[in-house]
Amino acid sequence: MIKFDNVSKRYPGGHQALSQVSFELGDGEMAFLTGRSGAGKSTLLKLVMLMEKTSQGEIVVNGKNLARMPRDQIPFYRRRIGVVFQDHQLLFDRTVFDNVALPLQIEGYPKHEADRRVRAALDKVGLLKKEKMNPMALSGGEQQRIGIARAVVNRPQILLADEPTGNLDPDLAAEIMTLLEQFNQVGVSMLIASHDLSLITRLSHRILTLHNGQLVNDATYPVPPGASRRAEVERSPGSAP
Amino acid sequence: MSKRMPESGARQRQQTSMGRLKSLWQSHRAVALQSIRKLIGEPAASAMTIAVIGIALLLPTTLFVAMNNLQILSEGVSESSRITLYLADSFSEAEGRNLSEQLLARPDISTGAYISSAQAAEEFREYSGLGDVLSELDENPLPAVIVLSPQDIDEASGAALLAELNALAGVESAQLDLAWIARLQRFLDLAQRMSAALMLVLALAVLFVVGNTIRLAIEGRRAEIVVVKLVGGTDSYVARPFLYTGFWYGLGGGLLAWLLLSLIMLALSGPLDALLALYDNQHSVHGLSLLPGLILLAGSALLGWLGAWISVRQHLSAIEPR
Numbered sequence: 001m002i003k004f005d006n007v008s009k010r011y012p013g014g015h016q017a018l019s020q021v022s023f024e025l026g027d028g029e030m031a032f033l034t035g036r037s038g039a040g041k042s043t044l045l046k047l048v049m050l051m052e053k054t055s056q057g058e059i060v061v062n063g064k065n066l067a068r069m070p071r072d073q074i075p076f077y078r079r080r081i082g083v084v085f086q087d088h089q090l091l092f093d094r095t096v097f098d099n100v101a102l103p104l105q106i107e108g109y110p111k112h113e114a115d116r117r118v119r120a121a122l123d124k125v126g127l128l129k130k131e132k133m134n135p136m137a138l139s140g141g142e143q144q145r146i147g148i149a150r151a152v153v154n155r156p157q158i159l160l161a162d163e164p165t166g167n168l169d170p171d172l173a174a175e176i177m178t179l180l181e182q183f184n185q186v187g188v189s190m191l192i193a194s195h196d197l198s199l200i201t202r203l204s205h206r207i208l209t210l211h212n213g214q215l216v217n218d219a220t221y222p223v224p225p226g227a228s229r230r231a232e233v234e235r236s237p238g239s240a241p
Numbered sequence: 242m243s244k245r246m247p248e249s250g251a252r253q254r255q256q257t258s259m260g261r262l263k264s265l266w267q268s269h270r271a272v273a274l275q276s277i278r279k280l281i282g283e284p285a286a287s288a289m290t291i292a293v294i295g296i297a298l299l300l301p302t303t304l305f306v307a308m309n310n311l312q313i314l315s316e317g318v319s320e321s322s323r324i325t326l327y328l329a330d331s332f333s334e335a336e337g338r339n340l341s342e343q344l345l346a347r348p349d350i351s352t353g354a355y356i357s358s359a360q361a362a363e364e365f366r367e368y369s370g371l372g373d374v375l376s377e378l379d380e381n382p383l384p385a386v387i388v389l390s391p392q393d394i395d396e397a398s399g400a401a402l403l404a405e406l407n408a409l410a411g412v413e414s415a416q417l418d419l420a421w422i423a424r425l426q427r428f429l430d431l432a433q434r435m436s437a438a439l440m441l442v443l444a445l446a447v448l449f450v451v452g453n454t455i456r457l458a459i460e461g462r463r464a465e466i467v468v469v470k471l472v473g474g475t476d477s478y479v480a481r482p483f484l485y486t487g488f489w490y491g492l493g494g495g496l497l498a499w500l501l502l503s504l505i506m507l508a509l510s511g512p513l514d515a516l517l518a519l520y521d522n523q524h525s526v527h528g529l530s531l532l533p534g535l536i537l538l539a540g541s542a543l544l545g546w547l548g549a550w551i552s553v554r555q556h557l558s559a560i561e562p563r
Binding site for chain 1: 260261263264265267268271464465467468469470471472473474475476478561562563
């Protein structure tokens with residue numbers, strides 16, 4: 001679904017954010033992207049979103065080479081990808097409902113169809129009763145749920161999340177991850193950047209570890225009953241102490 | 242993936258072209274209404290912009306209406322312009338009346354009257370207040386005249402007609418104040434050019450005003466634009482609300498200009514009509530009629546849209562999600 005082939009990204013000014021990163025995320029696969037801040041997690045996601053362009057190498061998403069995508073096709077490409085941000089990127093001049101409805105409005109869904117989908121998405125994240133509220137009035141965890149509902153409302157094939165639990169306490173963070181796993185279980189391919197090792201090592205998914213822009217570890221560990229995978233991941237040089 | 246998500250994605254969403262048109266129409270209507278609601282929601286800021294546009298449009302519109310009235314008035318003046326034929330003393334009264342009737346039969350003469358020298362003296366006595374002077378004289382110095390009003394006269398045809406009349410037997414001299422009509426026509430030509438130039442300059446001003454207002458609006462909605470672009474909004478989708486906002490600004494400015502002009506005309510029509518009546522003119526002052534008014538509205542709305550379009554082209558592409 002997502003294929004990186006020797007991808008490097010150097011920002012103007014010389015900062016090498018990614019160096020020769022190669023990996024492939026399968027259809028319906030869920031993977032975590034970890035590493036210290038500045039390791040290149042956000043840059044990698046931005047490359048997939050076409051918010052940045054690769055300096056070298058090739059990214060192929062759903063069979064499309066991103067380097068060859070014309071500028072006017074980018075919006076249509078982004079509609080197939082849901083994104084969840086650490087800072088939610090919600091709009092506070094409209095209700096929870098209208099925030100979630102935004103991608104459908106952009107795609108020009110008929111109103112009754114859009115309403116049905118928005119309610120279904122809000123129901124999944126448990127916020128159906130708060131649809132008329134302003135997101136500003138909700139807690140951080142709830143705001144993140146709105147962000148997730150908006151990311152999945154047009155049923156994307158791929159979901160990207162950049163530190164979706166970054167500002168949340170451990171219980172809420174676990175809840176959010178469980179919610180994301182549920183979407184993965186219905187077939188959405190997922191790439192989630194997170195430095196919360198204690199959380200992601202508890203979940204049985206592939207973990208890609210970045211260190212100074214290089215992919216230093218790529219492993220899926222079967223979870224032995226009762227065992228913690230944290231120690232193994234921590235041994236890799238890029239992981240958080 | 243799709244086998245696990247049988248309903249996955251919009252790929253399965255079969256949209257007919259009719260359906261697409263319908264949803265595009267719905268989207269346009271929603272954005273048009275939203276943008277007008279936003280303008281009404283910030284009445285102080287919107288009113289300021291619309292006032293500037295309205296006043297900028299008022300100037301050329303007023304000039305246009307003034308020109309229009311002058312044009313109508315000048316037609317009235319040339320209609321009422323008179324040619325006076327001073328007849329030779331040797332010409333008898335019968336010959337004079339005969340000539341007057343012949344001239345009256347011509348298609349380019351609408352009215353004509355013969356005034357004998359005795360009648361002229363009588364009128365002079367009555368109106369000039371210098372009757373005593375006349376009675377001091379041995380004989381009546383005033384010649385017999387024929388007073389004609391030509392039909393639809395302009396500078397060229399007036400000159401031709403005058404030359405023709407001057408050549409008639411028994412006519413000592415024919416007089417028409419052509420210079421005055423010529424001057425008026427030159428003045429109208431000049432004013433027309435000036436109003437065209439002014440209209441151009443002020444149209445540019447409207448473009449800049451709307452452009453700048455839209456630039457500020459784009460800055461104010463930067464966060465929203467970023468989010469919309471991130472979830473797949475096309476450039477035209479992002480631009481649409483701003484283009485509608487520009488359209489409403491322009492239309493509002495046009496309406497305001499029309500309203501202000503009507504108020505001005507209302508305030509001026511009394512004194513102006515009275516002034517015209519003094520000159521024995523049957524014309525009354527006209528405001529902006531329906532068709533030019535609608536052209537004003539269409540033009541101002543187009544200007545607003547264009548100003549927004551220029552601003553959107555310049556500033557929107559600079560806002561990309563980072």
